[in-house]
Amino acid sequence: MFSYRHAFHAGSHADILKHLTLVHLLEYLQEKPGALTIVDTHAGAGIYNLEDGFAKVSNESQGGIFRLVQYVESCKKSGTPLASSIEKYAECIHAENADGNLSVYPGSPFILARLLRPQDRLKLFELHPKEIDILRHNIQQLPQAKQIDVYAEDSFARLKGLVPPPSRRGLVLIDPSYEDKQDYRYLEVALEEALQRFATGCYAVWYPILTRRESAALPDRMKKIAAAHQRSWLHTELRVENAPGERRLQASGMFVINPPWTLEKHLADALPVLVEALGLNDGAKFVLNSFEA
Numbered sequence: 001m002f003s004y005r006h007a008f009h010a011g012s013h014a015d016i017l018k019h020l021t022l023v024h025l026l027e028y029l030q031e032k033p034g035a036l037t038i039v040d041t042h043a044g045a046g047i048y049n050l051e052d053g054f055a056k057v058s059n060e061s062q063g064g065i066f067r068l069v070q071y072v073e074s075c076k077k078s079g080t081p082l083a084s085s086i087e088k089y090a091e092c093i094h095a096e097n098a099d100g101n102l103s104v105y106p107g108s109p110f111i112l113a114r115l116l117r118p119q120d121r122l123k124l125f126e127l128h129p130k131e132i133d134i135l136r137h138n139i140q141q142l143p144q145a146k147q148i149d150v151y152a153e154d155s156f157a158r159l160k161g162l163v164p165p166p167s168r169r170g171l172v173l174i175d176p177s178y179e180d181k182q183d184y185r186y187l188e189v190a191l192e193e194a195l196q197r198f199a200t201g202c203y204a205v206w207y208p209i210l211t212r213r214e215s216a217a218l219p220d221r222m223k224k225i226a227a228a229h230q231r232s233w234l235h236t237e238l239r240v241e242n243a244p245g246e247r248r249l250q251a252s253g254m255f256v257i258n259p260p261w262t263l264e265k266h267l268a269d270a271l272p273v274l275v276e277a278l279g280l281n282d283g284a285k286f287v288l289n290s291f292e293a
């Protein structure tokens with residue numbers, strides 16, 4: 001426990017899939033003026049320096065955000081239109097790198113914080129003793145800091161107590177490290193409890209695609225939970241290569257319960273572009289399916 005540091009993975013293809021989806025979810029939910037409560041159950045450090053430290057050791061951003069930004073720039077130069085969700089996501093990354101040099105990568109807390117409207121609230125959970133200090137420090141620098149609560153608590157245990165939010169409008173990102181195999185089970189329990197209390201919330205779960213039994217079973221387990229609560233869902237995966245071994249993560253997925261009706265079209269436009277921009281071999285592909293309850 002606690003060997004996971006998200007800085008190693010900041011700006012990877014998995015972050016791109018997760019954050020691009022997240023930006024669209026928030027954009028849709030903010031179309032209505034009512035206050036939104038956003039819970040990020042596994043926050044990490046908030047923002048990551050790509051030029052040194054852990055991120056530089058792993059260099060996962062080279063195969064992720066650096067490739068995507070280059071792709072976006074070449075489309076702009078050639079006048080090739082881009083999927084709008086890629087543009088919105090790229091704007092979030094650009095906002096943290098205003099000098100044009102890609103030196104930092106915003107994690108989910110920063111992406112969400114920057115998009116808050118005055119009426120919205122953001123609740124961040126982080127358990128790692130070092131990450132929580134870095135997260136608190138990073139969040140204090142933001143003009144939106146007063147709208148954000150940071151908890152050094154186990155979010156799997158706390159989530160049910162936070163829903164439904166007072167406005168009954170909420171988005172929950174569940175992004176565990178799955179460092180502990182039990183996370184798969186904790187995720188299911190927390191999601192079940194949250195849906196019992198707040199069936200209409202939008203829940204977005206990220207997961208790594210690994211040969212590990214629990215990982216392979218995750219989408220079906222999520223579908224069962226959604227069905228038990230008569231909820232719509234959307235499932236998507238992005239694979240950047242198909243190579244032997246699991247030394248580096250080759251694919252990841254998102255499972256969204258109560259997805260906005262616009263999400264599928266946005267992802268259908270964005271995913272082929274991500275495969276083209278980030279794919280490393282013929283095994284690169286995406287999956288996109290959904291069910292309407």
Ligand code: SAM
Nearest residue numbers: 042043044107108125126127128154155175177
């Ligand atoms: N959501 C972040 C992003 O997209 O930028 C990345 C989060 S990272 C995948 C998962 C984080 O969850 C780690 O920093 C880990 O320390 C933290 N964590 C692990 N178990 C937790 C728990 N039960 N409650 C809260 N945080 C936890």
